[in-house]
Amino acid sequence: MNKRRPNLQVALDHSELHSALKAAVSVGHEVDIIEAGTVCLLQVGSQLVEILRGLFPDKTLVADTKCADAGGTVAKNNALCGANWMTCICSATLPTMKAARKAIQEINDKNGEIQVELYGDWTYEQAKTWLDAGISQVIYHQSRDALLEGKTWSEKDLDKIKKLINMGFRVSVTGGLDTENLELFRGLDIFTFIVGRGITEAPKPAEAAQEFKAEILRIWG
Template identity: 35%
Template sequence: MSPAPGLQIALDTFDLPSALGPLQKAAPHVDVIECGTILVLAEGFHAVRAVRALFPDKEILADVRIAEAGSKIARMAFEAGASLVSCVAGASMATIEQVCAGAAEFDGEVQVELADEWYDADRARAWRQAGVQHVIVKRSRDREAAGNLSWKPEDLGRVDELAGMGFTVTITGGVTPTDLPAFAGHPVGIVIAGRSIVAAADPAAAAAELKRAIEEVWP
């Protein structure tokens, strides 16, 4: 049986202090720390360097959603201490290949984030062949804002198909413990939680609750 998914905390605050406060409380319960797109845009790669200095043994994702200039942005992220970098699904294969080459140089990994309405299995196979290890299946922030909090059968099928290609599949999009049973029996590799931990009155308790729920769904 596959191991239980890891828990990833997404830090998408507008400044570093607002990210580090909840992170330091929740860190014992999380496996991957995500320096989110908003945080990196607000603070630059200083955010990644700061998190790496505080947590030298944690996996750190720089969620920079690379679309172009793949080799340059990937190098900046890995030099700052990232373990993983993200690319958008619409990036060209040339860009994806540049990022994968940069990741190989730094012994890092590459993730592609699927847009809510975008998926092509042949392209996903090409990513895997190029060296991409991780793919995100997400319920978008805009879909959540519209009140659609469901996970669709096609979401679950996508998880299965991508895992079958050899990817570590991550799920995200306002994930709470009540969402997880929908994924029982599916090969999820990582569960991302952002606001439900970062904005919680007790980030450590919120992260611990999610970790327990993961272990119950994937015993």
């Protein structure tokens, strides 16, 4: 992964295993991080994580479980299939996040990580408790459904992202990203841009990923 400029992560959010894998094969080698998306995990289960690990033995692989409970069990299940990182929803209790972190760290020889997915009304006080528990990655969203209702990235979003970065989080952003609007994030130390259909549904997915990378390179140098 890049240290100085944002990483690019592809989200495989298909409802069918074959579509997710076709997308993975076409763009997996172009991106820094591969994500087994929630929709697909709920459809086909953790075989998705297992197959992706087999196809991409050296990539960072995220299981986007948005785990809300039974953190230890879900993290163990996914880490054993090959996930390096796993997501928890922000409304999960701290014991759930801690249990998830412990399990994914153990199985990944201390390199496993939990990312907190920010949806709804989380607070900075909550976020501080995640940091204190050793969880320093968050994912800032425009939800797919909010985007469908016409919402987009605003100054308010950017301010929140800045504040999280200043608190010490590595912040990934996702939701309606394209090569036009990456420019909105210029000057922010974004950890990762997560793109789903903007890459996987493009006429030429590998080229779409390359265009994102070129734009990241142009802005973050």
